[in-house]
Amino acid sequence: MIGVNAKEYGEMSEDMFLLKDIDRESIKMSNSKKILQCLYQENQLTKQEISKALGLSIPTVTHNVNTLIDEGYIAQAGVATSTGGRKPAVLQFLPDAKYSIGIDVTSHGYDMVLTNLKSEIKATKQVDFHYKNMNAFITHVREEMHAMLKEHAIAVEHVLGVGFSLRGTVNKEHRIFEVAPNTDIKSIDFNQYEAILETKIYIENEANAAAIAENALGIAKQMRNLVYLSINEGVGTGIVIRGYLYRGKNHRAGEFGHMMVNPHGPSCTCGNKGCLETYVSTKALEKACHDAYGIAISVDELFQRFQLKEPEAVRIVEQLIQYLAIGIKNIVNGLDPHYIVIGGSLSLYGDYFMSQLKEQVYNNNIFYKPSDHKIMLSSLKEKSSVLGAALLPLQELLYGSEKVI
Ligand SMILES: [Zn+2]
Numbered sequence: 001m002i003g004v005n006a007k008e009y010g011e012m013s014e015d016m017f018l019l020k021d022i023d024r025e026s027i028k029m030s031n032s033k034k035i036l037q038c039l040y041q042e043n044q045l046t047k048q049e050i051s052k053a054l055g056l057s058i059p060t061v062t063h064n065v066n067t068l069i070d071e072g073y074i075a076q077a078g079v080a081t082s083t084g085g086r087k088p089a090v091l092q093f094l095p096d097a098k099y100s101i102g103i104d105v106t107s108h109g110y111d112m113v114l115t116n117l118k119s120e121i122k123a124t125k126q127v128d129f130h131y132k133n134m135n136a137f138i139t140h141v142r143e144e145m146h147a148m149l150k151e152h153a154i155a156v157e158h159v160l161g162v163g164f165s166l167r168g169t170v171n172k173e174h175r176i177f178e179v180a181p182n183t184d185i186k187s188i189d190f191n192q193y194e195a196i197l198e199t200k201i202y203i204e205n206e207a208n209a210a211a212i213a214e215n216a217l218g219i220a221k222q223m224r225n226l227v228y229l230s231i232n233e234g235v236g237t238g239i240v241i242r243g244y245l246y247r248g249k250n251h252r253a254g255e256f257g258h259m260m261v262n263p264h265g266p267s268c269t270c271g272n273k274g275c276l277e278t279y280v281s282t283k284a285l286e287k288a289c290h291d292a293y294g295i296a297i298s299v300d301e302l303f304q305r306f307q308l309k310e311p312e313a314v315r316i317v318e319q320l321i322q323y324l325a326i327g328i329k330n331i332v333n334g335l336d337p338h339y340i341v342i343g344g345s346l347s348l349y350g351d352y353f354m355s356q357l358k359e360q361v362y363n364n365n366i367f368y369k370p371s372d373h374k375i376m377l378s379s380l381k382e383k384s385s386v387l388g389a390a391l392l393p394l395q396e397l398l399y400g401s402e403k404v405i
């Protein structure tokens with residue numbers, strides 16, 4: 001390789017390898033997981049149907065099915081009608097075999113959800129908690145988690161794991177919360193908390209967790225390419241390509257909140273000026289309200305005033321729409337996804353701005369027309385991040401290797 005640094009070449013070939021692995025089918029997966037996935041999707045199947053669907057021999061199916069029965073994930077549920085000969089036994093997926101806990105860490109505490117293996121919500125709790133340090137936080141989570149499990153008569157051994165959705169840079173593989181903007185959180189190693197919580201821990205960036213949930217459970221369930229915009233106090237983005245989360249080489253892809261939409265705009269926490277976040281985050285809207293009215297006004301009140309056509313409120317919301325449209329136009333021009341999904345707390349007010357927003361994205365757009373993409377509000381609303389967190393342990397159970405490129 002003349003002129004190519006060996007290290008660079010190594011990195012390049014690794015990326016090429018990952019690209020080849022984009023198809024789920026090509027990811028090496030155990031037969032046991034393939035069978036569990038089949039039953040998870042179809043609920044009930046016979047061994048013969050599994051054998052046919054996966055191209056596995058009956059003895060291989062039988063061996064793995066027996067293990068899954070022993071582990072409690074599936075059970076025999078009667079017999080199917082026979083086309084002749086012995087009636088085949090029907091196997092059934094058991095959604096309540098195990099449970100998952102999702103925790104979305106916010107600036108004012110955390111949201112917690114308990115789901116079964118089909119992501120059906122068994123319990124939720126919103127906890128206001130200002131923690132001084134991570135140890136205090138985890139101890140608090142442990143108490144709340146055990147109280148929730150006790151209330152639903154679930155033993156901790158039946159918990160598959162706890163998934164955390166975190167606002168900041170996350171190294172999922174090494175389970176390190178690297179940086180959280182606007183806080184002094186740096187390099188928090190979540191491995192140390194497993195012993196405290198007595199169950200496996202998974203961590204994920206908040207917008208990525210929301211994108212996972214939207215792709216698996218929400219409005220974009222059938223679509224393979226989507227960009228999820230999580231608009232809260234900050235703006236995070238999750239990118240899903242062909243059903244896989246796109247993470248990028250340094251695992252930081254999707255920082256569209258820090259895409260510059262006006263080089264002369266307000267200063268951003270990242271050190272630049274005029275990032276999308278400085279115009280469309282709920283924090284930015286509250287600041288704009290304070291600048292306009294001289295008093296603290298919530299986002300909820302802003303939209304109430306907008307509805308009453310108060311000039312300042314109209315100006316602030318129109319500015320929000322203008323910059324959100326610029327941001328979405330840039331994303332669409334770069335990625336051309338099937339879906340742009342807007343979630344987070346701003347999505348609760350989507351009815352006030354969605355039609356105008358869509359209009360502006362396609363105004364003077366020589367590349368695309370409105371029917372080319374679907375720009376929509378999250379169907380999971382503010383629950384998408386916490387449900388995405390609860391999906392993390394389940395993803396490992398069903399897919400083994402994470403669905404990431
Ligand atoms: Zn920024």
